[in-house]
Amino acid sequence: MATAVEVKDELSELLTCPICLETFRDPKYLPCLHTFCESCISTYIISSVTKEKDQSGFKCPVCRKLISLHENPGVPGTWAEQLPINHLITSMMDLKDINRLEKVCNACQLSNASKNAVSWCTVCCEAYCTECTNYHRKFRMTLNHKIISIEELKSSEGVFGKSGVVFCDEHPDKAIEVFCDDHSKPCCTLCATINHRKCESVTTIDKATAGIKTATKTTELYQKLETFGEEIDSSLQINEHNKTAIETESINIISEIDRLKSNIIKHLSRMENEIKIELSTKKGEILKAIENDAIELTSLKCTIDNWKRIMDTCIKHGSELQCLTEVNTLVTKRDEIENRIKDTMSKLKTKSLIFKPIDSVKNFENSENAFGSLTISGSMVHMPSVDIQTGKIEVVHVFDVANGQSRFSFGSGIFLCNSILLTNKPSFRVVKFNREFVYQSELKLPYGPSDITKIDDSKVAVGAKPQIIIIDVKNMQIEKTLTLNVTFWGLTYVYPEYIVAHSKSLTWIDASSGSDKKDFKTDGNSNYLHASRQNEFICAYNINTVCKYVDGNAKFTYTTDQLIHPRGIDVDYEGNIYICGFGSKNIHQLTKDGKLVQMIPASTFGISSPWNIQFEINSNRFLLTDYDSGKIVLCKIC
Known part of the structure; x- marks a missing residue:
């Protein structure tokens, strides 16, 4: 709660109207407490009712x-007047x-005058100028009211908060003077007489408010609100994360569509080449035949033409004997040539090339109308029912991927x-296990991997200085390599960029080209980092300090002599930070x-020497690596 000593900056947001973004004028609150x-709310109500054509509420x-109005609410233009005043805001x-x-003087304001107030009535909760203060002290009803100067009020811690009246809704x-415990409702004496006369537990407001700020009811409510806020923050x-994943999945789907398209084109080109080769071969065979x-x-034809010339010569220029001799000679060969002609003619066929596409190709445009189908899948997020801050830690499984190396094998x-997926720097390996911890496969890298980050469930990026190596997890093969201008240790992917930690800087890297986008200077070596968004990250900046930054500004700094050489950093599903x-x-x-x-x-x-930590999303499980072994x-966490 703000005191009379100083008004906290946090009040600025509380005292600002969400519609006009200025300090409240005649603050009225809705049943939802906004x-x-x-x-402002009157203008909004009239506009909303006109737009929605609903006279029952807004x-x-x-x-x-x-917000539903009571019976006979009147015209929408009067609804704002009926709303209760927010006395706390006032x-x-x-x-x-x-x-x-x-x-300014509250009394003078009623006469449309404006005079600076010099005193404050702790009973009426109003400020008065010098003249009105004198009148206030002379009236029979107010002559016993305690009046203090504005300067005294400003310098007296707690006076303001302990004074004052709140009026009945x-x-x-009428001022609130009694509290009905049966209905948990403060009210005026008129309400108590009319609505609470049969209630068994009605007490004075002074008795009801005694110790309320430290009461169990108040502290439990405040703690519950904090819990609600944390749960909502976790869901946000x-x-x-889901938004980032959707962006990544969208990019991957486009890549898959491009890959399918490319494969289809390649396949069609191969089939086209094959059919063209077959066409050329068959065409050659036909033409040769x-x-x-x-x-x-x-x-x-040459034989027949020659025989005709012989006959023509004999008939026109030869003797009868010559003609007889040649005719008899040709007659004896006639049957032979005739048989040759018949045999040849019987073998003659008109040949043609016919192309008949297979049904799947012929009807491709009609049968295949899409690359595939898109669906939206979703599931409820179930958080583990454990106290993440006090729960017992249980080691579920130990992976030994050091390949026999016993030191500096992180x-x-x-x-x-x-x-x-696990990495081991000295052996240059990425090793894949299934969820039952059974070895599946591994991939050898050109450099020793220092960190790994998830792009999506099918791809990861490995930091192997000076490279970011993108790995296809399904096939355990390198898909792409980005060579950077810096050597680094820590690597994280926050769509659509990578962030790497090196020396006294963090550098944002373009995920497509590997080029530097921007740098953030720290005050010491930043080996690893955790980033939830592009502009929100946690990193170490000297031998025993860790800092969280949002939009370039430090939100908190944690430093202790009991933290030496901070390395891996991660956050669990409740937002707790692990270093x-x-x-x-x-x-x-x-x-x-x-x-x-x-x-x-x-x-x-x-x-013995914790190096890196990585939580499973929305889970109480985590992976922790040892530098030494x-x-x-x-x-x-159980």
């Missing part, structure tokens, strides 16, 4: 809750004006939908605001 200037401009506005010495001219973070037939026919790990203390041999668990929850010794996990332990 407050607006009376004129939706809150902020939360969209339907009181806080008075406090703000008093602290700025801008408070049902009877605006899941939504942000036709040519052979032509040679045979030409030979027969790696990293990541959870995917159907598998777990691997490599040199201090422990894990530091912080709240989302950077407050220490606990320091967990590395021996709890069966390791290269072992990677899968743990869960």
